[in-house]
Amino acid sequence: MKRFRSFLPLLAAIAFLLVTFALWVPENRFLTFGNLIDLAQQISVNGILAFGLTLVILIGGIDLSVGAVVALSGVICVSVLGVAGPIGGLAAGLGATVLFGIANGLCAARTSMPPFIITLATMLVARGMALGFNESRPLPIDADQTFILALGNAILLHGWLPLPVVVMVAVFAVSAVLLHLTRFGQHLFAIGGNREAARFTGIPITRHEVAVYALCGLCAGIAGMIHASQLYSAEPGAGQGFELSAIAAVVVGGTSFSGGIGSLPGTFLGAIIIGILDKGLNQAGVHFSLQYVVKGMVILVAVYTDVRRRKGTAQ
Helix, strand or coil: HHHHHHHHHHHHHHHHHHHHHHHHHHHHHHCCCCHHHHHHHHHHHHHHHHHHHHHHHCCCCCCCHHHHHHHHHHHHHHHHHHHHHHHHCCCCCCCCHHHHHHHHHHHHHHHHCCHHHHHHHHCCCCHHHHHHHHHHHEECCCCCCCHHHHHHHHHHHCCCCEEEHEEEEEEEEEEHHHHCCHHHHHHHHHHCCCHHHHCCCCCCHHHHHHHHHHHHHHHHHHHHHHHHHHCEECCCCCCCHHHHHHHHHHHHHCCCCCCCCCCCHHHHHHHHHHHHHHHHHCCCCHHHHHHHHHHHHHHHHHHHHHHHHHHHCCC
């Protein structure tokens, strides 16, 4: 009950935003069935990214490369499709993103470089590799690649349930079990709460850190393939700014940038809030520059709230 009460402000924020945009968006278009289906598909990509980032931020890390990895996974997958088929394409795309995550984790665990700088550098590497495919031009997905196209566009249950939402819920369920119901998850909370104390208790910090970044890369790969499917092509420039939306969802959901505090259900609700904000502001005709301002203010308020909460707990 205590954990449920902690989610009440997020649920209230979701209700408030839905009512606000239902009244603000012209012609009452916001709460139409088709628009809500589109909103759910949009939330799915950011939600999957945010689940992976929650694990990283929980141990006191950060991964700025996820947006570029979204583009890289898409172009690798589509490039391999014609040669190895859909299974080979999926394996190649996900394998590349996991390797990127492992590289991030090894650098963060075994060097004194801050994760911010490490993942800023790998973001540029991933973006450069994505742009290197097909001379920076989009790679269209052939119409006969029905499996890949269905990944981001299929609607199940007679048009009620988008397949990307099913994938997002599946990733959420696996991540939540891993974080909240296993010893591995307990170790992540311990590492984020006090890294040195966790080291003295025998927790294999390096192994856990590499695993967390690898899982974050895997989530980025899944999100990238769904995004490419929704666009019907792999765009080398895709994913720009996705890392900011995902970080916003994580922070709004209550995960502390200092590490040691957070939850996957909170991130899920945070992703819904960010998705409603993005789509609502866009449909209300708010200029895209002001949308960035709003998102920045949301992150600032969320971080400030976390700092105040930390100070209150310390006292």
